[in-house]
Amino acid sequence: MRMKLKEICERLDGDLSGDGNIEITGVSGIKEALPNQITFVANPKYLAAIATTQAGAIIIGRGVNGNGKPTICVENPYWAFVKVLEMFAWDKNHRALPGVHETAILGKNVKLGERVAIQAFAYIADNVEIGDDTVIQPFVYIGEGTKIGADGLIYPHVSIREEVTIGNRVIIHCGAVIGSDGFGFAPVSNRHHKIPQIGTVVIEDDVEIGANTTIDRATLAETLIKRGTKLDNLVQIAHNVVIGEDCCLAAQVGIAGSTTLGDRVNIAGHGGAAGHLTLGEDSVVYAKSAVTKDMPAGSHLSGFPARPHKQELRIHAATRRLPELLPEFAKLQKRVAELEAKIQEPEDED
Structure with a gap:
């Protein structure tokens, strides 16, 4: 060009x-x-x-x-x-010649918009809908009843399970899995019995999903990724999670089930959140930090468990001084012991 x-x-x-x-x-x-x-x-x-x-x-x-x-x-x-x-x-x-490659497999009642490209060895199940100008690259699997909007780009080896809804201008990178079963098991008599995951995944417009990222379907309702959010490679989103608008989650972030992230939350690499909690909008979670309880909007968090970032920095600063402080502490212990011994000595008799 x-x-x-x-x-x-x-x-x-x-x-x-x-x-x-x-x-x-x-x-x-x-x-x-x-x-x-x-x-x-x-x-x-x-x-x-x-x-x-x-x-x-x-x-x-x-x-x-x-x-x-x-x-x-x-x-x-x-x-x-x-x-x-x-x-x-x-x-x-992004551009590809529109049309369906001869090796691609399309099920019944598939609806394709204008200028859609279905490339080699893609599998499109029954009742799938794909919007205008979307490109489905080789070896993609799209399950029954899934709807994909316009102007999307699905890279090779992506698996999109049944009844998933994906908005417009969504990019999904190689190896991502959308709509896999949530990790739900009921312990009965010391055995784990699978809980059927019959919910779905909804991905709104302008979302980008990194390579080998997984987004689990909800148990009953929906796992929701809202408009404009960007997920890096190797991110795990568990069932029933709600990710707000314009969030950014870096590589190896994990969000446990039924947690809600507000709009514009940023989580750095290898960070995460425990299940069934809420992290308020405009919050920042620093690398390798784990949120374990509800946090208000605008929080800046780090550490394990995550606490206010400035507090965590003070803790780290104090920890670094421990090698110097321990000998001083030992000296103080010795002096206290000597003073206690003197106090306990019997008074001389007249």
């Missing part, structure tokens, strides 16, 4: 400086960029790299000197760079 710099500038609604007719064929970081690529500077620590980068053009913020290179000046260089990435990545990653 090739675009003139002035065309990119128009799409970004920025201010152009330099030759707008140069052709841009790709996007790269400021240190790796080649003369036919565009890059950006959003972090002040990379300003010095403007003088040495080979990039053909740079996206910069207000008040930044482009050092004589062609630039596009915008209010938010990082967001503008994301938009440029979309321009160059769309054809390569």
Whole structure:
């Protein structure tokens, strides 16, 4: 793909400086960029790299000197760079020739929208509905009665079980499993008896689900992933969980059953939450932390069990001083023992 710099500038609604007719064929970081690529500077620590980068053009913020290179000046260089990435990545990653590959298997009463692509060896069960412009890549399984919206992208080896509902513009990466049985067993006479999981999974618009992530179906109602939420690779969402809008869950996060996350909750890698609790909106859970009780909106949590982040930092600071404090504590113990011995000595007789 090739675009003139002035065309990119128009799409970004920025201010152009330099030759707008140069052709841009790709996007790269400021240190790796080649003369036919565009890059950006959003972090002040990379300003010095403007003088040495080979990039053909740079996206910069207000008040930044482009050092004589062609630039596009915008209010938010990082967001503008994301938009440029979309321009160059769309054809390569998302577009596919519409139609059903001869090796794909479609069940009865399957409804396909316009320009849908069903690629090799995909299996689409009975009564499935797939919206316009959605791409189903090879070796995908879609169970009976599932509904997938428009403009979606389902990567290879994704398994979507029966009666699942997926919204528009949803991206699901390789190996993800949507609608697997929730982990429910009833202990009777020292044995675990499976509880049928007859609920469903609902994934709203603009959600992205990472590779090998699993989202379990509810026992009775629905496991719900709300609009705009992004799940990283290897995330586990248990049955009956509700994830709010615009949440971000990093790799290896685990959310136990029947827990509710408010809108815009961020959980860092290897963090998680126990079951049957509520984590309020705009909360942040730091890496390797586990929430074990209800937490209000705006909480910043870390540790195990998770507690307010500033409190956890103070605990860690105190813990690091233990090697120094223990010898002092031993000395104090010895002095106390000596004082107690003196107090207990009998008085001299006259």
